[in-house]
Amino acid sequence: xxxxxxxxxxxxxxxxxxxxxxxxxxxxxxxxxxxxxxxxxxxxxxxxxxxxxxxxxxxxxxxxxxxxxxxxxxxxxxxxxxxxxxxxxxxxxxxxxxxxxxxxxxxxxxxxxxxxxxxxxxxxxxxxxxxxxxxxxxxxxxxxxxxxxxxxxxxxxxxxxxxxxxxxxxxxxx
Numbered sequence: 001x002x003x004x005x006x007x008x009x010x011x012x013x014x015x016x017x018x019x020x021x022x023x024x025x026x027x028x029x030x031x032x033x034x035x036x037x038x039x040x041x042x043x044x045x046x047x048x049x050x051x052x053x054x055x056x057x058x059x060x061x062x063x064x065x066x067x068x069x070x071x072x073x074x075x076x077x078x079x080x081x082x083x084x085x086x087x088x089x090x091x092x093x094x095x096x097x098x099x100x101x102x103x104x105x106x107x108x109x110x111x112x113x114x115x116x117x118x119x120x121x122x123x124x125x126x127x128x129x130x131x132x133x134x135x136x137x138x139x140x141x142x143x144x145x146x147x148x149x150x151x152x153x154x155x156x157x158x159x160x161x162x163x164x165x166x167x168x169x170x171x172x173x174x
Contacts, residue, residue, distance in 0.1 A: 001039070001042055002147070004018050004039050004042075005039075005042070005043060005046065005143075005147050006147045006148055008039075008043060009126070009130070009140075009143065009144040009147050009148055010126050010148075011110075011113075011115060011116045011126070011129055012115055012116055012117075012118055012121070012124065013115065014110075014111060014115055015036065015039075015040070015111065016115060018036065018039060019032060019036055022035055022036070043107070044107070046143060047105070047107045047139065047140065047143065050139050050140075050142055050143050051105075051139045054138065054139050054142065105139075106136065106137040106138060106139055106140045107137075107139070107140055109136070109137070110137050110140055116129075126144075126148055127144070127145065127148055127149075130144040130145065130148070
C-alpha cells in the first residue's frame with residue numbers, strides 16, 4: 001500500500017496509474033473498484049493524520065493564553081482586552097472544521113487536478129515539484145516528502161519489492 005501512496009504523490013501518475021496497474025493483473029472491475037476505494041480511504045486517513053499534526057503544531061507554537069506576542073515586545077507591554085471564553089485553539093479548530101466543510105482540502109484539489117505532462121520523465125524531480133507547490137498543497141507536500149524520500153539503504157526496500165513481486169506472481173494478494 002505504501003507503494004500505491006507514493007505513486008499517487010507523483011503528479012504525473014496519481015490514481016490513474018494504480019487503476020491501470022490493477023487492470024494488468026486481470027482483475028474484474030468490481031475488485032478493482034473495491035481496491036481503489038480502500039486505497040482512497042487509506043490515503044484520506046493518512047491525510048487526516050497529517051492535517052491534525054500540522055494544526056496541532058501551529059497551535060502548540062502559540063503562547064499558553066493563545067494570543068501571539070508581537071515581535072520585539074513582551075506580553076506585559078501590551079494591553080489586549082480579553083473576550084470572555086475566547087480561545088485561539090478553539091477558533092483554529094472552528095476554522096479548520098468550517099473550511100473543510102465548505103472548501104475542498106488540498107488532497108481533493110490535488111486529485112482533481114489533471115496529471116501533469118513532463119518533457120522528460122527521467123529528468124522530472126517529484127520532490128522538486130512538491131517543494132515548488134507546497135503553498136498550494138501544504139499538508140499534502142509534507143506527506144509527499146515523507147512518502148517519496150529515499151531510504152538510507154535500499155537493501156531492505158529491494159528485498160521487500162522482490163517479495164511483493166513473488167506474492168503477486170503467485171496471486172496470493174489478489
